[in-house]
Amino acid sequence: MPLDVARIKKDFPILARTVRNEHPLVYLDSAATSQKPVAVMKAESDFYSQHNAAVHRGAHLLAEEATDAYEGAREAVARFIGAKSDEVIFTKSATESLNLLAYSWGNAPSNSRFHLAPGDVIVLSEAEHHANLIPWQELARRSGAILRWFGVDDEGRIDLSNIDSIIDSRTKIVAITHQSNVTGAITPLTSIVAAARSHNALIVLDACQSAPHFAIDVKELEVDFLAFSGHKMVGPTGIGILWGREELLAEMPPFLFGGSMVTAVTMEGASYAAPPKRFEAGVPNMAQAVGLHAAIDYLNAVGMGQIHEHEVALTEYALSGLSSIAGVGIVGPTEIKDRGGVLSFTVEGIHPHDVGQGLDDLGIAVRTGHHCAWPLMKRMGVVATTRASLYLYNEKSDVDALLLGIEKVQSFFGSKGIGR
Amino acid sequence: MNLESLYQELILDHYKNPLHKGLVSPADASVHHVNPSCGDEVDLNLTIRDGEIQSVSWDGVGCSISQASTSVMSDLVQGRTVDEASQVIDAFMEVMQSKGSTTGDESLLGDAVAFAGVSKYPARIKCALLGWMAFKDALVQLGGYRAKDSGEAK
Ligand SMILES: Cc1ncc(COP(=O)(O)O)c(C=O)c1O
Numbered sequence: 001m002p003l004d005v006a007r008i009k010k011d012f013p014i015l016a017r018t019v020r021n022e023h024p025l026v027y028l029d030s031a032a033t034s035q036k037p038v039a040v041m042k043a044e045s046d047f048y049s050q051h052n053a054a055v056h057r058g059a060h061l062l063a064e065e066a067t068d069a070y071e072g073a074r075e076a077v078a079r080f081i082g083a084k085s086d087e088v089i090f091t092k093s094a095t096e097s098l099n100l101l102a103y104s105w106g107n108a109p110s111n112s113r114f115h116l117a118p119g120d121v122i123v124l125s126e127a128e129h130h131a132n133l134i135p136w137q138e139l140a141r142r143s144g145a146i147l148r149w150f151g152v153d154d155e156g157r158i159d160l161s162n163i164d165s166i167i168d169s170r171t172k173i174v175a176i177t178h179q180s181n182v183t184g185a186i187t188p189l190t191s192i193v194a195a196a197r198s199h200n201a202l203i204v205l206d207a208c209q210s211a212p213h214f215a216i217d218v219k220e221l222e223v224d225f226l227a228f229s230g231h232k233m234v235g236p237t238g239i240g241i242l243w244g245r246e247e248l249l250a251e252m253p254p255f256l257f258g259g260s261m262v263t264a265v266t267m268e269g270a271s272y273a274a275p276p277k278r279f280e281a282g283v284p285n286m287a288q289a290v291g292l293h294a295a296i297d298y299l300n301a302v303g304m305g306q307i308h309e310h311e312v313a314l315t316e317y318a319l320s321g322l323s324s325i326a327g328v329g330i331v332g333p334t335e336i337k338d339r340g341g342v343l344s345f346t347v348e349g350i351h352p353h354d355v356g357q358g359l360d361d362l363g364i365a366v367r368t369g370h371h372c373a374w375p376l377m378k379r380m381g382v383v384a385t386t387r388a389s390l391y392l393y394n395e396k397s398d399v400d401a402l403l404l405g406i407e408k409v410q411s412f413f414g415s416k417g418i419g420r
Numbered sequence: 421m422n423l424e425s426l427y428q429e430l431i432l433d434h435y436k437n438p439l440h441k442g443l444v445s446p447a448d449a450s451v452h453h454v455n456p457s458c459g460d461e462v463d464l465n466l467t468i469r470d471g472e473i474q475s476v477s478w479d480g481v482g483c484s485i486s487q488a489s490t491s492v493m494s495d496l497v498q499g500r501t502v503d504e505a506s507q508v509i510d511a512f513m514e515v516m517q518s519k520g521s522t523t524g525d526e527s528l529l530g531d532a533v534a535f536a537g538v539s540k541y542p543a544r545i546k547c548a549l550l551g552w553m554a555f556k557d558a559l560v561q562l563g564g565y566r567a568k569d570s571g572e573a574k
Contacts, residue, residue, distance in 0.1 A: 021422055353458055353483035353547060354427075361423050369458040383459045383481050412423055416432045418484070 003310040005395040008302065011037040012393050023363025026401045031181050031209060031342045031389030032367050033231045036295075043294035044236055047287045054283050056260055070286050073293035074276070077241055080296050081226065082217035087249060089242040089276040090284055094208045095131040097227035097242035098175075100279060101204060102135035103255040105173075106142050114202075114252060116172055118144030123167055123174040123201070125150040125158050126379050129181050130372040132206040132227075136175055145172070150192075152379055155333045156183030160191055167195040173202050178210035182371045182387065183332030183380070184315070184342035186210070193222050202248070208232055212391070213311055213340055215304040224248055230288065234392075235295030239288035242279070249275035256281040299392075307392045314390050314399060315341040321403045327420045328406060331385045341390035344371070347406060349419035352384040358409030359386075364401055426541065427484065430534040434488035439495045444477040449561045453554040455546050460486050462551050464494075466558035473497050473505055476555060483547050485538060490551025492531045497555065502564035508532075509556050509565070516545050 009015050012035045019025050027035060047069060053062035055070045071085075078085045091097045108114035116122075122136050122145050140147050148166050151159045158176075167174060174196040179186045189205075196203045203223040207216060211226075212233035218226055225248075230239035244252070254261055254272055258281035262270045272278045299307065316336045322328050327348035333339040347355050356368035367387045370377045377383065388402055413419045443450075447465030454461050460482030467475040476494040480487065493512070497505040512532055515524040520540035524533045538548045559565040 351483035353460075353485070353544070357426065357541070357544065358423060374459065377459065383461075412427075413432075416427070416429070417436060418432060 001306070003302065003306055003392060005310075005393060008393050009395075011039070011298075013038060015393060019363045019365075020361055021363075026362075026364040026398050026405075028388040028390065028394065028398060028402060029365045029367050030212075030232070030391035030394075031387065033237070034212065034234050034391055035393065036234055036236065036291075037298050039298050040235060040291045040294045044287045044291040047290045052287070055286055056277075066286055069290045069293075070284065073289040076293045076296045077243075080216075080300070081211070081243060082219050083243050084246060086274075086276055087243055087246050089244070089249075089279045090289055091240040091242055091279075092238050092285060093231075093240035094206065094227045094229040095240070097240050098132055098204070098206065099135045100242055100255045101225060101227075101244075102139040104252045104279075106139050107253040107255070109253075112251065112253075116140075116143035116145040119170060120145040120172045121148055121168070121170040122146070123148050123150070123171050123176075123196075125176050125187070126152050127156060127158060127180045127183070127185065127187075127376050128175075128177055128373065129206065129208070130374070131208075132175055132177060132204075133375070136173070146170075150176075152183075152185075152376065154380075156180060156185045156331065156376065156380060157333060157338075158185070158187050158192075160188060163191060163195050167192070167199060167201065169199055171196065171199050171201040173204065175204040175206070177206040177208075179213075179340045179342070180332070180373070180376070181209050181342060182344050182373045182376050182385065184209075184339040184344075185333050186338040186340060188338070189221065189223075197222070209340060209342065212299075214308040218243055230292040230295060233292075233295055234298055236288040236291035238285045239292045244275075246275075249279075252278075254278050254281070258282045260284075302392060310392060311341040311390055312336060314394060314396065315339070315343070317396060318343055318388070318390065318399045318402070321399060322406075325403065325406055325410075327410060331380050331382060341394075342387065343389065344385040344387045346382060346385055347410060347419065350409065350413050352386040354413065355386045355406070355409055358412060359402070359405045362401070362405045362408065364405045366402070426537045426544075428534045428537070430531055431488040432484060434491040434531075435484040438487055438491035440477050440498070441479060441491065442477060443479050444475050447475065447477075449558040451554050451558045451561070453550060453557065455482070455486065455550050457543075457546060458483070460547065460550060462486070462490055462554050464490075464551065464554040464558055466555065466562065468502060468562055468564055471501050471503075471564075473500050473502065478551060478554070480551070482550060485535070485544055485547040486550045489532075489535055489538075489548040490554075492534070493551050493555055496530050496532060502559060502562075503566050505555075505559065506564070506566040509552060509559075512552055513549070515539060516549055 105114040211228040226243040331344040352368040462480035
């Protein structure tokens with residue numbers, strides 16, 4: 001059954017507003033952040049108006065309710081990705097989740113399996129978002145470990161041809177994106193996971209662009225850690241998720257230190273709580289966790305399978321539309337196979353920033369620039385791209401607006417002798 | 421489209437036919453500036469003789485606004501004294517920070533007043549300033565930039 005997008009749109013009040021010159025908003029920037037349904041805003045607001053108290057502390061009713069709500073959110077996330085509750089750590093963002101790993105492992109003593117010695121190898125890909133690149137660069141710098149990475153082909157797909165020389169016996173960590181936020185390419189995980197497993201390397205998956213768009217089960221993925229952000233999956237900002245295998249989390253040293261993450265404290269030292277608390281120092285982002293729970297309920301009610309099918313069909317439609325405009329070049333896979341609804345493109349002779357400005361003038365919100373993936377841009381041979389990204393509340397008419405918008409931008413600049 | 425007011429003819433003309441593009445070497449100061457939000461880049465060479473801007477040349481990649489603005493700037497300050505050039509920079513900065521409330525003093529800014537419309541688009545101000553900030557940086561390196569009212573090199 002196709003998604004009833006008209007109905008879904010009604011759940012997102014912002015999509016009903018007009019922008020520049022009274023144009024109805026055409027929101028095509030969900031890869032940066034998604035819009036929020038009323039249910040999410042209401043959950044956050046209800047938390048503040050009815051249940052607000054510091055979780056895991058306080059002997060009063062509100063503290064109990066707040067704790068239940070917060071832990072309920074953790075359970076919802078766990079069910080969403082096929083994990084156990086205690087394996088889910090709340091952070092402020094995927095960026096923090098990835099930094100948590102890099103700092104925790106950087107703190108690991110030399111007898112720990114997480115310890116990195118000079119010459120150990122961290123494997124990445126050229127397609128990484130800076131959030132899954134720089135924390136590892138810094139960890140390598142601090143530990144003496146070496147970075148290696150998979151290249152990508154001309155369509156931005158990860159090139160596995162030299163996998164045996166990239167993942168070898170020195171490889172301790174493989175940190176890789178599930179789906180590129182620039183090209184939409186989905187990473188061929190099976191062989192990467194198999195190679196990493198055979199060398200006993202830890203596998204970290206950046207699921208920022210996948211978890212919001214299709215059903216994920218950590219058991220099936222067979223990775224060790226997963227990071228994603230609530231705000232890209234119709235949830236609030238300020239809440240991120242780190243999932244890790246129970247037995248691995250149990251051995252990891254903490255990253256942030258403070259209240260709520262201890263079992264005992266003296267003036268000389270402290271002992272640390274079991275996960276997930278060990279990794280959640282301080283009063284957490286409670287209302288945001290509760291909002292995320294509502295977001296997950298919302299996505300589940302629509303159905304992750306349905307959302308995925310909808311996006312595949314819409315992406316296919318957008319791909320064929322974009323390729324039929326003369327002068328438009330897709331930066332990323334041109335076929336629907338193993339790609340998501342992130343569409344980067346260039347318009348011949350017109351800088352992406354100018355394309356984005358022209359589209360904005362028509363009420364169409366896209367992203368322009370390097371998308372926090374500078375090395376990938378370089379590899380793809382572009383300084384910047386224009387990026388349209390799709391989600392459950394987009395429909396064909398949004399794509400049509402984009403396609404028409406691009407043609408209008410071409411004719412505006414074309415009439416001034418710019419572009420074609 | 422409302423784009424006409426932003427993308428004035430003069431801006432697009434400079435974009436198509438940029439002035440002083442192509443680095444002139446040797447130079448007294450060479451700087452490289454990047455707009456980290458979009459990746460646009462400019463290299464700029466500056467030579468000063470007897471307190472006058474003898475040569476500003478540049479090269480770079482970027483959007484129409486950044487390229488045109490750098491072109492206009494480089495032509496505007498050519499041959500000026502460093503003090504005058506400092507004044508021009510300050511005046512342009514003021515226009516960029518004005519959120520569209522001022523058009524700028526044409527006698528000082530010349531063609532650069534065409535960029536006044538950019539100040540209404542916060543995301544584009546950095547584009548318009550890319551070349552100007554590179555020039556200011558080069559001027560500072562040579563001890564030439566005079567901050568407004570202070571009379572001292574900043
Ligand atoms: C692939 C990918 N990884 C990591 C991030 C970082 O997410 P956040 O900024 O929410 O921490 C993003 C978001 O821009 C992303 O697209």
